[in-house]
Amino acid sequence: MILVDDLVVRFGHVVAVGGVSFAVRPGEAFGLLGPNGAGKTTTVRVLATLLPATGGRAMVAGYDVRREGLEVRASIGYIPQALSADGALTARENLEFYARVTGVPRGVRKERIADAVDAMEIGEWLDRLARTLSGGMLRRLEIATALLNRPPVLLLDEPTVGLDPNARRVVWERLHALREHSGTTILVTTHLMEEAERQCDRLAIMDHGQLVAQGTPEDLLASHEAAALEDVFVAVTGKMIEEGGNIRDVRRQRRIAGRLG
Amino acid sequence: MFGASAASPAASGRLARPPALSSPPAMRMLAGAHAMARAELQKLRHDHLDLITRSVQPLLWLFVFGTALRHNRALAAGASDYRAYIAPGVMAQAALFIAIFYGLAVIWERDVGQLQRLLATPLPRTAIVVGKAVGASVRALVQASLLLIVLGLTGIGIRWTVPGVVGALALLVCGTAAFACLSMVIAAGVRTRERFMGIGQLIMMPLFFASSALYPLSIMPGWLHVVARFNPLTYEVQGLRQLLLGVGGHGELLLDFVVVIGFLVAMVAAATRAYPRAIL
Numbered sequence: 001m002i003l004v005d006d007l008v009v010r011f012g013h014v015v016a017v018g019g020v021s022f023a024v025r026p027g028e029a030f031g032l033l034g035p036n037g038a039g040k041t042t043t044v045r046v047l048a049t050l051l052p053a054t055g056g057r058a059m060v061a062g063y064d065v066r067r068e069g070l071e072v073r074a075s076i077g078y079i080p081q082a083l084s085a086d087g088a089l090t091a092r093e094n095l096e097f098y099a100r101v102t103g104v105p106r107g108v109r110k111e112r113i114a115d116a117v118d119a120m121e122i123g124e125w126l127d128r129l130a131r132t133l134s135g136g137m138l139r140r141l142e143i144a145t146a147l148l149n150r151p152p153v154l155l156l157d158e159p160t161v162g163l164d165p166n167a168r169r170v171v172w173e174r175l176h177a178l179r180e181h182s183g184t185t186i187l188v189t190t191h192l193m194e195e196a197e198r199q200c201d202r203l204a205i206m207d208h209g210q211l212v213a214q215g216t217p218e219d220l221l222a223s224h225e226a227a228a229l230e231d232v233f234v235a236v237t238g239k240m241i242e243e244g245g246n247i248r249d250v251r252r253q254r255r256i257a258g259r260l261g
Numbered sequence: 262m263f264g265a266s267a268a269s270p271a272a273s274g275r276l277a278r279p280p281a282l283s284s285p286p287a288m289r290m291l292a293g294a295h296a297m298a299r300a301e302l303q304k305l306r307h308d309h310l311d312l313i314t315r316s317v318q319p320l321l322w323l324f325v326f327g328t329a330l331r332h333n334r335a336l337a338a339g340a341s342d343y344r345a346y347i348a349p350g351v352m353a354q355a356a357l358f359i360a361i362f363y364g365l366a367v368i369w370e371r372d373v374g375q376l377q378r379l380l381a382t383p384l385p386r387t388a389i390v391v392g393k394a395v396g397a398s399v400r401a402l403v404q405a406s407l408l409l410i411v412l413g414l415t416g417i418g419i420r421w422t423v424p425g426v427v428g429a430l431a432l433l434v435c436g437t438a439a440f441a442c443l444s445m446v447i448a449a450g451v452r453t454r455e456r457f458m459g460i461g462q463l464i465m466m467p468l469f470f471a472s473s474a475l476y477p478l479s480i481m482p483g484w485l486h487v488v489a490r491f492n493p494l495t496y497e498v499q500g501l502r503q504l505l506l507g508v509g510g511h512g513e514l515l516l517d518f519v520v521v522i523g524f525l526v527a528m529v530a531a532a533t534r535a536y537p538r539a540i541l
Contacts, residue, residue, distance in 0.1 A: 082374030082377075084375045097296055103283075103384075
């Protein structure tokens with residue numbers, strides 16, 4: 001469903017992604033794991049057609065991200081790391097807005113919104129302004145807005161950053177329910193080891209724009225004779241995951257955490 | 262419960278053409294513009310205070326500045342009093358303020374991820390830019406309608422004809438959309454809101470004072486007259502003035518519309534190129 005082959009992204013002399021390759025099977029939950037600045041967000045942005053690749057090739061739902069951007073965008077639901085729900089609109093108005101801009105036909109709009117609301121269990125507070133919702137509610141609202149055009153692929157960039165453990169658990173419960181029901185393929189970036197280990201079928205570990213290991217969590221643990229994924233990360237990168245990133249990354253994460261309360 | 266996604270029919274490889282692309286691009290563009298205009302109206306409905314606070318400045322221009330110079334015949338240039346003369350200029354200035362600072366919203370939307378979300382939808386890039394511009398125009402339209410109500414209530418002598426008012430609002434929408442696109446072009450190249458505020462002030466005041474918003478072109482010194490002739494705001498104000506006051510020469514209204522619409526087309530094209538770069 002997603003194919004990334006020798007992907008390279010450069011910003012001037014800086015290599016953000018340096019020859020990354022991986023494939024995600026239909027219906028799979030695939031995690032890109034790495035510290036801030038590893039190149040995870042850049043990779044996802046290329047897949048969402050927001051950034052052009054400098055080299056290599058990427059396909060999403062059978063479409064080439066470089067040549068068939070419109071088809072790719074019509075086949076994905078994308079949730080960026082920052083909170084994208086419009087706080088000045090109610091949850092229902094956010095859903096209506098994204099139903100319109102993602103091309104959901106008028107005749108099925110209400111039904112699609114109702115389905116997305118059910119899938120994310122957000123029906124109780126549809127008429128509240130988004131800025132008054134808690135972090136977990138906001139993330140579920142955002143995911144609901146990404147489901148309206150029934151995309152075969154969901155690209156989620158750090159969907160649980162800033163959430164408390166309970167809200168994180170609820171978000172993942174709803175995502176797994178969605179996968180079971182609809183066969184949606186999920187590509188998620190995270191820097192949370194435990195989350196990656198528990199929630200993803202397969203993982204790719206990124207560091208400094210390189211993919212340094214990939215496999216199922218069990219395979220990664222076994223091949224490195226490690227008790228936890230954190231030990232695998234240390235073994236393949238030589239450092240702890242908290243390191244890395246720049247002041248912009250830290251500032252962005254603090255801002256998101258601040259908005260999530 | 263949630264229905265089957267498009268993943269179901271084909272487990273791998275290329276899927277059927279996404280349903281979101283079944284309608285022609287023009288229809289998708291209209292749908293996108295409509296969605297964004299609707300969202301702006303919903304935001305205004307939730308936040309009346311924004312509309313009220315934004316209305317203060319144009320009213321000050323009209324009733325303080327305008328009243329102080331009310332009996333100056335040279336400045337009124339054919340209008341019944343100076344307040345009527347500057348009413349179209351004040352209307353255009355209020356819309357310009359909304360449009361130029363619309364770029365701030367672009368920077369904010371980039372910071373909170375809304376821009377990335379929009380750019381990852383199947384809307385054509387032009388549709389996003391047009392939709393955003395329409396959003397700014399909706400705000401300007403609501404504010405101009407309030408200003409027209411105040412003009413009616415206070416008996417300031419403008420010409421109340423349906424074609425005049427409708428034409429003026431249409432010209433105002435085009436001008437606001439064009440300046441909002443200019444603002445998006447600037448926002449695409451600016452990293453912080455603080456810097457954008459500075460640039461916004463830097464271009465807004467010269468645009469306003471080097472136009473016919475407050476005084477007729479005929480009393481301007483030669484160099485300023487030349488600058489004003491290259492300023493699209495001049496044509497927007499002159500068009501509004503002709504439609505609302507009947508002031509202006511034969512054929513000038515057509516030129517005003519041609520210049521404003523031409524400016525709009527150029528700015529939409531520029532913003533379509535620049536806007537996606539705002540996320541870099």
